[in-house]
Amino acid sequence: MDPVERLYLDAMMEDAAVPAHSLRPQLLAGARARRRPAAPTADWAQPYAGRVAAMDALLASAVDDDWARVIVEGWTLQELVAHLAATDGLVAASVGAPVLGPPMGAADSLGRTGDVQAYERARSPEQTRRDWRAQADALCRHLAALPPTTPATLDGLEFAVRDHILARGLETWIHAADAARVAEIRLPDPVPEHIRPTADLCARLLPWTMLFSGLDGAGHTLHLTLTGPGGGEWRVALGVADTEPGEPDVRITADVVRFCFLLGGRGDPEDFPAEVEGDHSLAQDVLTTAPAFSGP
Numbered sequence: 001m002d003p004v005e006r007l008y009l010d011a012m013m014e015d016a017a018v019p020a021h022s023l024r025p026q027l028l029a030g031a032r033a034r035r036r037p038a039a040p041t042a043d044w045a046q047p048y049a050g051r052v053a054a055m056d057a058l059l060a061s062a063v064d065d066d067w068a069r070v071i072v073e074g075w076t077l078q079e080l081v082a083h084l085a086a087t088d089g090l091v092a093a094s095v096g097a098p099v100l101g102p103p104m105g106a107a108d109s110l111g112r113t114g115d116v117q118a119y120e121r122a123r124s125p126e127q128t129r130r131d132w133r134a135q136a137d138a139l140c141r142h143l144a145a146l147p148p149t150t151p152a153t154l155d156g157l158e159f160a161v162r163d164h165i166l167a168r169g170l171e172t173w174i175h176a177a178d179a180a181r182v183a184e185i186r187l188p189d190p191v192p193e194h195i196r197p198t199a200d201l202c203a204r205l206l207p208w209t210m211l212f213s214g215l216d217g218a219g220h221t222l223h224l225t226l227t228g229p230g231g232g233e234w235r236v237a238l239g240v241a242d243t244e245p246g247e248p249d250v251r252i253t254a255d256v257v258r259f260c261f262l263l264g265g266r267g268d269p270e271d272f273p274a275e276v277e278g279d280h281s282l283a284q285d286v287l288t289t290a291p292a293f294s295g296p
Helices: 003-010 024-034 043-060 064-068 077-095 109-121 125-143 161-183 192-212 256-263 280-293
Strands: 070-072 151-154 157-160 221-227 232-237 250-255 275-278
Touching: 043 077, 043 125, 043 161, 043 192, 064 077, 070 077, 070 161, 077 109, 077 125, 077 151, 077 161, 109 125, 151 161, 157 161, 161 192, 161 256, 192 221, 192 232, 192 256, 192 280, 221 256, 250 256, 250 280, 256 280, 275 280
Parallel strands: 221 250
Antiparallel strands: 151 157, 221 232, 250 275
16 A cells, blocks of 8 residues: 555554543544545655545544644644645745645745734634645655755755655644644554654754754764654764764664654653764753754
8 A cells, every 4th residue: 555545544543541521532523524635646746645635534523623723833723724824835936836725925834824824813723724735745746756866945945846745744733733633633643654764854854953043063963863763863964064974973863753743743752752873962962952943
């Protein structure tokens, strides 16, 4: 079975213990009946397409009270979905894909989020969900014919579009987990084939998160081991201008999902569970600055 389809079919797994009076099993059954597969896209964009499909499956189970619940950043579920649509739209605009929603005004993620949230508050949650999914699907279809190295810019950061799309997949993963936690639904992690490239992006971002935080890791090397399905090992030169990694100054071992979520702004770097060998001060710098690019 295709990994995206497998992820989508597994996306709505409820906890084993469900209160006797709960309507959640019926809601989940209805969500499964209405689920939509991930949109066709390039192989390198499938981690994003898979998380969009999983988030959509989660949203299919939402009822009126769910949409009004505060999920994160003081945002209701409807406002959170509008935020995802806003940022997806900015990436779409950067690569010439269709942009849905209100006319483009602000070109930064927070400003565009405010514009789209204001627009969506006058509409029904189902309309918000539908248009978010339509924006994501339009982006996926456009990416199918786009080289992964195509430059794309979001919030002043220019990277290959492949990396921006992996970042969009990570944010969608994190916010789906935020929403699932509030709804008390167990949402499985992505398949390992999707976790691995996301973890690779997170590892490659570490020199940039350090520099963005005012720390220059030039001349230092990290050996990073991420455990669990989709994990692996990376030797990372911590200076953005370093051409080759040297002998490791520090070794960090951590769970791959926890590490991805740390880069996405979930978890306290001071208490992050990791095994460290070598330069502990450097390890602290790496972990403390890891969430530097995370936004709401």
